[in-house]
Amino acid sequence: MKIKKILPQLLTLLFIVLIFGFFTMNAQENMDTRGIEFGFGFLKQEASFDIQFSLIDYDGSHSYARAYLVGLLNTLLVAFIGIILATLLGAVVGVSRLSPNYLIRKTASFYIEFFRNIPLLLQIFFWYFAALRALPMPEDAPLLLNSSFLTIKGLYAPAPIWTNFDVFFTTLIIAIVLIFFFLRYAKKKQEQEGKRLPVLLISSAIFIGLPLLTFLIGGVDLSFSFPVIRQMSQSSYTFDGGFKIPPELIALTLALTLYTATFIAENVRAGIQGIGKGQKEAAASIGLSPSHVLNLVIMPQALRIIIPPTTNQYLNLTKNSSLAAAIAYPDLVLVFAGTAMMQTGKAIEIVGITMATYLTISLVISLLMNWYNKKIAILEK
Template identity: 70%
Template sequence: MNNKIKRILPQLLTILFVVLVFGFFTINAQVNMDNRGIDFGFGFLSQEASFDMQFTLLDYDGQDSYLWAYVVALLNTLLVSFLGIIFCTILGVVIGVARLSQNFLIKNSAAWYVEFFRNIPLLLQIFFWYYAALRALPLPENAQPWFGVTYMTIKGYYIPSMIWENLNVFMSCLIASIIAIIFIRVYARKIQEREGKQLPVLYISLALITILPLLSFLIGGVTLDFEMPVLKQLAQTSFIFEGGIALPPELIALVLALSLYTSTFVAECVRAGIQGISKGQKEAAASVGLTPNQILKLVIMPQALRIIIPPTTNQYLNLTKNSSLAAAIAYPDLVLVFAGTALMQTGKAIEIVGITMLTYLSISLAIAALMNWYNKRIEIKEK
C-alpha cells in the first residue's frame, strides 16, 4: 500500500502544480483584461478582415473574414513546409551518400556544401536569396524564356498552367495505378521473403504509372491544354506577365533557403545512418555477388533507416517551424497574416497567439505521428 502511494503521490503533486500554474496565469490575464476593458472571445473571426494578400492558393479578398484569412495563410504555410521537406529530403539523401563516396572531388564537394550552408544563419540565407540573388533578375520586359515557355523575373517565376477536361477520369486512372503499385510492392516483398526472388518492382511501377494515365487520354476522353504566360503592358513603363501560374519571389527565396539549410542536417543524418551499419555486412553482401547499388538498396538502407528517420523527423519539424521566418520577407504565411496583421487590427493578442501556437503544434504533431508510423512500419522485426 505504501509503495502504491509513493508511486501515485508524485504524479498527483505534479498535476496539481501544473493546474495551479495554469490557473494563476489564466486568472491574472483575466484580471488585467478586465482592468483594461478588453473582452475575451473568438467572435472577431467572423468579422471582415479588410486587408489583402499578394499570394494565395484560394480565392481571397479584403472583404473575407478573419477566419478565411487564417485558412488561406495556413495553406501558404503548409505549401512552404511541404515543398521544403520534399526538396531537403532529396538534397539531403544525395549529399549524405556523396559524403561517403570514394571519389575525392565528390566527397569533398559534399562536405563543403554541408559546412557552408549549415553554418550561416537561416535568416541571412533567406535575405541573400530574396534581396541579393532574386533582385538581380531581369524585369519582365527584359526576361528571356527558359525552355521556351517559362520566365524568371524579378517579380517571380511564371510557368504555364494546365487546363484539364474530364480530369476525374485521369485522376481515377492515376489512383488505380497507385493502388496497383502498392499491391505489387507487397506481393514482391512476400516473394522475396519466401523464395528469395527479386521482382523488377521499379520498372513495373513506372509502366503502371505511365500506361494507365495514358489510356485516359487515348480512350477516356481526357484532354490537356496549357495556358502560357503572356507579357502585358499595364502602363507606359510597367509590364507584367498574365496567364499561367506566377510563383512570387518570396516563395522561391523561402523554399530555397529552407531546403538548402535543412538538407545539410538531413545529409548528416543519412551519413550517420549508413556509417552505423557494420563493414562486415557490406563485405558479406559483396561476397555473394551483389553490386554496390544492390548493397546500398537491399542491405544498407533498410537497416540505416532505423537510425536516419528519428533525427530526420526533428529536422522536418524544425523546417516547419522555421517557415515562420517568412514574415521577414513579407511572404503571407500564418505568422505574418494572422499573428501579425490580424492581431494589430483586432488587438486579440491572447486569442490569435493561442490559435497560432495551437496550429503549429498540431502541424508538428501530425508530422511526428506520420514519421513515427513510417519508422514503425519499416523496422526490422526480430523473431
C-alpha cells in the first residue's frame, strides 16, 4: 500500500533528475566542443562600458558584478514606482467603474478596455516616441513649478543637497516606529474604553514634527541645486546641476502603470461586487455613512477577493519591466543580459543569473503579498 503511494512520486523525481542531468551534460558537451568555458570569474572583471542611469556610484571601471547591481536596482526602481502608481490608479478606476455617475463610469470602462487590449510593447513605444516627439528641446522648455524643466532629454528637477542626512533619516525611522506603537495603543484604548483618540492628527504631528525638529537642533540642513541651462553647440543645449530623470524611465513607468492599472481596476471592481448586497444594506441600516460603509464594511471584505489576483499583476508588472530594453532604459535585461552578455560571451551563466534574479524578486513579492493576505483573511475561531 505504502509502496503504491511512494513509487509514482519516486519515478517522477527520477524522471526530473534525469532530464536535468541530460540537459546539463548536453550543454557541457556542446560547450566543450566549441571551446566555451563555464565559470563566474567574469563577474570580477572590469565592465568597461558606461550606463546612462544608475542609483549607485558606477562607471566603466567597476566590475560586471557592480553593473549587475546597477541593472537590478533600476529594475526594482521601475517595478516599485510602477506597483505603487498602478495600485493607486487601479483602485480609483475600479471604484469609478461602479460610480452612479454615468460620465465617470463610462470613462473608467473606456480607459480599461482601451489600455488592456493593446500589447504592452506597443504602448511602451508609443509613450516613448510620442513623448520624444512632443517634448520640447532643452532651450525651448518652459519652467515648471518655478524649478524644473521637462525636455526631450529628460526631466530636470532641483536636486536636494543634505547636510547630516543620516540624522534626519534616523529620526524619520524613529518617527515611523513611534507611530506604529501609538496606533496599537490607540486601538487597544478604543477596544477597552471605547474612547477614540485623534489618530490621524497625532500621527501626522509625529511624522512631520520630529524630522522638522532635527533642522532646528540636529544640525540638519537642506538646500537645492537648481538645473541651469548651458549651451553645448550652436543648436544643442543641456542642463547643469539638478537631478535628472531620463525620458526612458518616465515612458516605461507610464506605460507599465497605465497597462497594469486596468487589470487592478478590474480586480477592485470584482472584489467590491463580490460582497453581498445584504452587507451594504445592513451597514446602512445601522446608520453608517456611505464612506463608512465602504471603508469599514465593504473594503475589508473585498480586499480578501482583491489581493490574490492583484499579486499576479504585481508579478506581471515586474516581469514586464524587462521590455525596457526596447527603449534604452538600463534595466537588468539591457545591462546584464544585454551588454554584459555580449562583451563576455557567457550566455549560459548570465541568462542563468538573470532568471534566478527575476525568480527571486517574484517569490519575494508573492511572499509579502501572501503574508498580507493571511493577515486580512477571516480568522477562524
